[in-house]
Amino acid sequence: MTAGAGTGADYWVELFQGERRLGAGFLLTRRFAVTALHCLRGTADGGAEVTLSLADGTRVPGRVSRQDKEADLALIEISAAHRVAQPVPVAGVARGGERWRGPYRPTANDVELTGRVAGGAIPYDCEGGGRIEALQLTADQLLGDYSGYSGGPVEGADEGREPAVVGILLEQAPDRADAGRSANVLFAATIREVMRRFDHFDVGHLVDVLRPPPQPEPELVQAAPRPSPAARVDTLLGFFQQMADQAVLDPADVSELRYLALKRVFEAQERGRGGGGV
DSSP states (O other): OSTTTTTSTTTEEEETTEEEEEEEEEESSEEEEEEEGGGGTTSOOOTTTEEEEESOEEEEEEEEEEETTTEEEEEEEEEEOOOSOOOOHHHOOTTTEEEEEEEOOOTTTTEEEEEEEEEEEEEEEEETEEEEEEEEEESSSSOSGGGGGOOOOEEETTTTTTOOOOEEEEEEEEEEEEEEEEEEEEEEEEHHHHHHOOOOOHHHHHHHHSSSOOOOOOOTTTOOOOOOHHHHHHHHHHHHHHHHHTTTHHHHHHHHHHHHHHHHHHHHHHHHHHTTTO
16 A cells, blocks of 8 residues: 555545556546546556556456546446445535645655645636636645646545545646746546546446445354345435535436436336346
8 A cells, every 4th residue: 555544535546557557546436436537648548457556455457438538537447346345435515715635645655735725616728628617726735746646536624524525636737937847736627527527427326336335244143134225215315415415416417316216216126026136
């Protein structure tokens, strides 16, 4: 394990091709991770195989599932043969003046980034050529070069608020006084922008997020019963409402997800009556 020791935020990942480190990323679900597309330079285009190193040091295979070159974002799909047990972060929205932190560090000797959000979400023309919703961040640490942190998560860090991932680090601003240097101003795509850019986050994947990972079952301990479809949809509906309250999802999207979740349960019940599994 190289980074993030002692932070408790163990949803970040490091990406490798062979033994070559590509950059950082973090889990969106237990099946998908997101990274900055420029971290994947030197790999093949879509479908390239990569290795994800989890915060506990476990390595799992994955592949580049989707790329959005305009927004400088990429989605990594984790191999279905591997079940990731790491927690998936809660998504949130950052506001101007709030504190932020980056739980990922390139190496154990690197500092953890902290700072302040300049003014909430703003339109930003990123180097990929697209206009994205982004956060302008001021870093407390004057490092000059922050490139090793690219693709890492940005968390809201105001006291009294539950930790939530609010963005993904993409770029840093040049120093106007010296074009050869970079300022301590960073730009991060909002987590809302990530969700808009990729269409993988349907009800099936949200169910995957909310379902706890399988646990070893001792021979003498009876396994707990699996939650009923009705109980699972109650959890989903609460999750959707939380996303709407935090303005991560539009109300129209929440309404559609609620409908799809209920439809999924009804279909499962019908299959059950017909003798099929749920």
